[in-house]
Amino acid sequence: MQSNWSQDSAAETQGLTVEQAIANLQSPDLSLRYYAAWWLGKFRVNTPAAVEALIVALEDEADRTELGGYPLRRNAARALGKLGDTQAVPGLIRCLACDDYYVREAAAQSLGMLDAPTAIPALMELLTGGVEAAVAIPGRPHLTQPYDSVIEALGALQAKQAISLIQPFLEHPQAKVQYAATRAMYQLTQQDSYGQRLMQALEGNDLQLRRTALSDLGAIGYLPAREAIARCAVENSFKLLALKGLLEHQVKLHETLTQDAIQVMNLMDSLL
Amino acid sequence: MTEAQAQALIRAVEQADSAPRLVAAVKDLASAEVAAGISTLIAVLGYNNPTAAAAAVQGLIQIGSLAVQPLIAQLDDYNYGARAYAIRALAAIADPRALDILLASAATDFAPSVRRAAAKGLGALRWSELATNERSTVQTKALETLELIIKDADWSIRYAAVVGLQGLATTSELQIQDKFAQILATEKDAAVRSRVQLAQSQLFRTTSD
Numbered sequence: 445m446q447s448n449w450s451q452d453s454a455a456e457t458q459g460l461t462v463e464q465a466i467a468n469l470q471s472p473d474l475s476l477r478y479y480a481a482w483w484l485g486k487f488r489v490n491t492p493a494a495v496e497a498l499i500v501a502l503e504d505e506a507d508r509t510e511l512g513g514y515p516l517r518r519n520a521a522r523a524l525g526k527l528g529d530t531q532a533v534p535g536l537i538r539c540l541a542c543d544d545y546y547v548r549e550a551a552a553q554s555l556g557m558l559d560a561p562t563a564i565p566a567l568m569e570l571l572t573g574g575v576e577a578a579v580a581i582p583g584r585p586h587l588t589q590p591y592d593s594v595i596e597a598l599g600a601l602q603a604k605q606a607i608s609l610i611q612p613f614l615e616h617p618q619a620k621v622q623y624a625a626t627r628a629m630y631q632l633t634q635q636d637s638y639g640q641r642l643m644q645a646l647e648g649n650d651l652q653l654r655r656t657a658l659s660d661l662g663a664i665g666y667l668p669a670r671e672a673i674a675r676c677a678v679e680n681s682f683k684l685l686a687l688k689g690l691l692e693h694q695v696k697l698h699e700t701l702t703q704d705a706i707q708v709m710n711l712m713d714s715l716l
Numbered sequence: 717m718t719e720a721q722a723q724a725l726i727r728a729v730e731q732a733d734s735a736p737r738l739v740a741a742v743k744d745l746a747s748a749e750v751a752a753g754i755s756t757l758i759a760v761l762g763y764n765n766p767t768a769a770a771a772a773v774q775g776l777i778q779i780g781s782l783a784v785q786p787l788i789a790q791l792d793d794y795n796y797g798a799r800a801y802a803i804r805a806l807a808a809i810a811d812p813r814a815l816d817i818l819l820a821s822a823a824t825d826f827a828p829s830v831r832r833a834a835a836k837g838l839g840a841l842r843w844s845e846l847a848t849n850e851r852s853t854v855q856t857k858a859l860e861t862l863e864l865i866i867k868d869a870d871w872s873i874r875y876a877a878v879v880g881l882q883g884l885a886t887t888s889e890l891q892i893q894d895k896f897a898q899i900l901a902t903e904k905d906a907a908v909r910s911r912v913q914l915a916q917s918q919l920f921r922t923t924s925d
Contacts, residue, residue, distance in 0.1 A: 712907075
């Protein structure tokens with residue numbers, strides 16, 4: 445996880461060098477800052493200098509949108525999740541209190557990816573008020589908090605203390621929030637009914653939601669869904685990614701190749 | 717089947733005015749396995765209807781070698797979805813005349829779905845249909861392309877390359893078992909590593925019994 449940065453990735457980084465990208469995070473041209481933060485995450489540049497510069501960018505005040513958003517902070521928070529360096533955790537936890545919804549969303553996702561249990565209390569804080577508070581903000585395309593990302597992160601972080609907070613979100617009116625809660629509840633309780641519920645979502649009418657359910661099943665490594673995933677009416681790339689999640693889960697549980705893992709690979713082969 | 721019956725099936729596909737009717741008409745035409753329907757089945761690959769496209773691919777695969785030249789000639793340069801279906805059909809038909817298009821698609825297409833289908837196909841061609849003196853040259857070309865894309869940044873391309881290499885180890889005279897050990901030495905992705913191990917176990921099993 446730690447040293448993804450290699451010469452292989454350098455070959456396709458087109459245009460920027462690592463040094464330039466890090467320097468550009470301080471460029472007077474705000475669009476260069478924004479691009480550099482994205483670029484460092486995209487190419488997994490996890491050198492100490494890159495991580496430090498991105499942590500600094502989490503506090504950026506220069507780059508603002510008309511609605512008061514922080515574009516550079518959003519990209520920096522997203523990038524830090526991909527770099528696997530836990531030095532970013534305190535800064536990302538502070539981002540959970542940012543005024544900008546999208547900064548909070550990016551930070552929650554990255555904290556889940558960074559395996560940062562110290563973030564659990566701050567993440568739980570965002571669920572304050574429960575489902576009643578989880579309503580749409582007038583004039584904005586999002587809810588008061590990034591509930592799906594927060595709940596997914598709590599599931600990934602094995603936050604068993606959050607179970608009673610998360611459970612009510614199974615009934616949230618938005619399907620993607622329900623799915624996030626279902627996925628987290630499976631991770632926290634290992635109860636089959638939650639996996640079954642996501643599996644049934646693969647038969648739904650909405651393509652976006654089928655894709656979401658696929659990615660949830662991949663994230664929880666829910667093996668009984670393998671055939672349903674392969675059959676689902678979604679592009680093969682999404683199915684392959686979900687089956688990859690199942691396969692990796694099997695590899696983590698067992699040292700050798702099990703029959704289950706081989707079956708998952710046979711399904712993946714058929715989707716090439 | 718008479719010429720008139722075939723034309724009626726083709727018209728039913730061309731005139732279908734709803735998604736369910738299209739799927740039903742394509743299934744009928746596909747299962748008729750008539751050469752006259754090849755061009756229509758290929759056109760269906762570009763209709764952006766995955767169920768109809770899957771049925772058309774099945775039909776083209778069943779028609780087999782007769783569909784190879786039309787599939788190559790009508791390959792859609794502007795629709796990668798259609799292209800992926802066509803390459804899947806060519807890969808499954810496994811006629812070695814598709815070699816050049818599979819090599820180019822695996823190495824240089826921008827769409828991962830196309831590249832994956834081509835990589836898998838490169839391992840599965842029926843080499844025996846080629847002249848003996850030609851065989852090892854083209855197998856080596858297939859191997860070179862798979863070795864090139866096994867270094868791709870996209871895990872799914874590398875996964876498909878492993879599947880292609882396993883196919884090539886089975887269908888060709890090339891000795892490529894060492895390649896799998898080389899891949900394992902550098903591959904970081906758990907899913908791709910697992911696929912290499914599966915290839916190794918299946919190849920070793922075949923050679924030992």
